Amino acid sequence: MSAAERWIPFRLRDLVDILATESSEPERFRELHRIVAAVVHHEYRQELERLKDAYAPFNPDADHRVIRTWSDDERTECQRVLVAALTDLVEAANYEAVGREVLGGAVEGESLLKLRLHVDLDDFDEILFFRRGLSRRTEEVSHLFGLRHKPVEFTNCARILIYLKFRDAEHFEAAGRRDLPFEPGSTIIKLFQDVPRADLEMLLPNTEVRMRTTDKLVIGVPALLSGLVVLVTKVASSLGLLVLLVLFWVGVRDDEVDIGQTQLAAIALGLGSLLAFGWRQWTKFKNRRIQFMKTLSENLYFRNLDNDVGVFHHLLDAAAEEEIKEILLALHFLTDGPETADGLDERIEAWSAEHLDCVFDFDVRDALDKLGDLGLIEVRDDEHHAVSLDEARRRLDQRWDAYFAAPALPR
Template sequence: MTGERFIPFRKTDVVAMCVDREPEADRESFRAFAELLSSLLHHEFRGRLEALKDAYHPFNPDSDTRTVVEPSEGERAEAQERVARELADLAEDANFVRISAEDLGQAFEQESLMKVRLDVDFDDFEQVVFYRRGETVRTEEVRQFFGLRRRTMTFTNYGKVLVYVRFKDASYFEENGRDVDDLPFTPGSTIIKLFQDVPRADLEMLFPNAQVRMRRLDKLLIGVPAVISGVIVVATKLIAALLPLFLLLAFWIGARRQPVELNSGQLLTLGAGLVAFGGYVVRQVSAFKNRRIQFMKTLSESLYFRNLDNDAGVFHHLLDAAEDEEVKEAVLAYHFLRAAGTPLTPRELDERIEDWFARTWDAEFDFEVDDGVAKLRRLRLLDEDTEDRLSVVPLDEGKRRLDETWDDLFEYSTMGAPSGR
C-alpha cells in the first residue's frame, strides 16, 4: 500500500461512483445527500478562507487595497504564525505530505534532470516548509554528450509541491555584511508558491534564493578549449610580438650587451599581438557568461511551466483542493457504511474502501478513515454501538439532519419586524 493519502479522482466522479453502487431507487436521494453535505463543507471552508485572507493581508505583496489600521509588531507576528498554522492545516486537509529535511537534502545530491547545479543558502530563512502530493515513479529519456547518447532515467515525481518560505529580517543580513539592496529577495518577506510536475531531484530549483553554479563538467567544457586555444594564441602571436620587448628589457637591466631598437613594424606587431590576446580573453569571459545565462534561462523556463499559483492565490487553490478531499472522504465513508448492512470497525471500513478502489479502479492510496468518520460524527450522521463499531443513520434521516444543520447556520428572527402592510 502506498503512503499517498490523496484520492486521485474528482469529487463529482467519486459521488458518481457511489451513486452507481446505490440501489436504483435511492440514487437520486443519495445524490441530493451528497449535494447537501458538499454545501455545508463549502460554507465551512469559505469561513476559513476569509480568516486566512485577513491574517495574510499585512504580508501580501500583491495587495491593491489600502490598509485602514496598521497592525503592531505583535499583531504582525501573531498573524504570521496564524498564516503558517492555517497553511499547514490546509495542506493536511488537502492530503499533502510534508517533505522531510532528508528528502530536501537528497535533492541536492541526486542527479538533476535539468543538468543545472544550484546552491541555496539555508541561513537566509527564518522558516522553510515544503509539501508534496501525487507521488509517482516516471521514466524519461535524457540526452548526453551533445545528443550523441540517450539514457533512460527513472525518478520520483511529485504532482504538486507547496512551498512556504519566510526570510530573516534585514538586520540579520546587515550584521553579516551583506548589502540588503543587492539581495534577490526582500528580507522579512513571506513567499508562498504552488508548483506542479516536479521531479524530486529538482526540488532545489523551487527555493527562491537558488543561485546557478557551474558544474565541473561545464567548467571543463569551457576551460579545456580555453587553455588549448590560449596556448596557441600565446605561442603564435603574443610571444613573437613580445620577443623584441623582452630583448630590450634584458638590455636595460644589463643581461644583454647588444642594444635593441624597435621599429614601427615591430611596434605594430606588438600591438596586434596584444589586441589578439585581449580579444581572446574577452571571448572566454563571454563564453562563461553565456553558459551561465543559458542555465538561468533553462531554470526560468522550467519554473514558468511548473508554477501554478503564488501568494494569496495559493490559498484559493489549497482551499478548493482541501474541500474536495473532505467531501470525498465523508461521502465514501457514509456510502460504504450504509452499503455494508452491518456495523463496521474503522479498520474494516478503511480496508473495504481501499480494496474496492484497488480492484475496480486500479488506484492505491491510504484512505483517511479517521478524517472521514470524524466528519460524519460532527455532522450527526454516525451511529456508534458499544463495541466501537460504526453505522450511519438512514439516507432520509441523514438528509433531514444536514438540512437542519444548514438552516441553523444563520440565525434571523422576524420578531418585532413590521408586517409589510
C-alpha cells in the same frame, strides 16, 4: 502513486458517479452529495478569510490601500496564525510534509535538468515543503553532449507547496551580501506542479546556477588549446619584445632594445589578439550561464500553479474536495451496515484496489470524525451506524439553515 498517501486521486464528480451507480438510491445519494458539498465549502470559506487576514501584513501583491499598520508583536502573531492555518489546510487537502533530510538530499544531489544548483538554506528563518501525488516516471535524458539519450527513472511530485520566510536584513548585511534578488524578511507562498523530487531545490527563490565540472571542461579545454595557439602564433613575438624591454629598464640587460613602428605594431597586434581571445572566452562563459538560467526559468514557468493569496483559494478547493470524497465514501459503505473503524478502512481500500485499480491510505479516523460532527452516524459498541439518506439530508438541511438564522434579539 505511493500506497502510503492519503490523497484520493479521482475527480469528485467521477467518484460520485461511481458511488451513485452502486447505491440502492442513486438520486438521493446525488442530492446528498450536493448538500454535503455546500456545507463543506461554506465552512471552509471561514478558513479562507482567516488565512487572508493573517497574510495581510506580508502580502507582496496587495492592490488595495493600507489604512493600518501592524506592530512587531502583531506581525509575529499573524505569522504564527498563518503557519498554523496553512498547515491545517494542506493536511486537510491530504498533502504530506517534506522532511528537511529530503530537501537536503535534493540540494546535495544532481539535478535532472543537468544543472548544478546552489542553495543556502541558512537564508531562511522558516521553510516548509508539502507534496502530494508521488509517482514513478521515466524520461529520456541526453548525455555525451547530446549524442545519445538514455531513460532515467525518477520520483515525481504532482503538487509541491512551499512556504518561506527570509531572514532579516541584518543576516545578509553581516555576510556582506547586497543586491539580493529577494526582500529580506519577506514571506513567500508558492504552489508548483510536476516537480521531480531530486529538483526540489530549484523551487527556492535564492537558487543560483553554477558550472558543473563537465561544463567547465567543455569551456576550459577548447579555451586552453585556443589560447596556446594564440600565444604561439600571435603573442609570442610581442611578448618577447616586451620582456627584453622590461629587462633593459630594470638594468638586467645592458643592450638597448630598438623598437620601431614595425615592432610597436607587432606588440599592439599581439596584445589586441590576447584581449580579443579573453573577451571571446568570457562571452562564451556568460552565454552558457544564460542558457542555464533560461533552462531553469522555463522549467519554473511551466511548473508554477499559483502564488501568495491565490494559493489559499487553490488549497481550499482541494481540501474541501478531499473532505467531501472521504465523507461520501465512508457514508456509502456504512449504509450497507455498521462497521468498526478498522473494518470500514479495510473495505474502502479493498474496494478501491478492486474497482478503481488504485491503492491509497484512506484516512478513516478523519472521515468518521467528520461524519460524527455532521451528525450522520451513531456509535454503538465500537460500531458506526449510518443514518438513512433521507435522515442525513434532513440533518444537513437543518445545519445549513442554522448558518443564516438570525440571532434571537435580547428581551
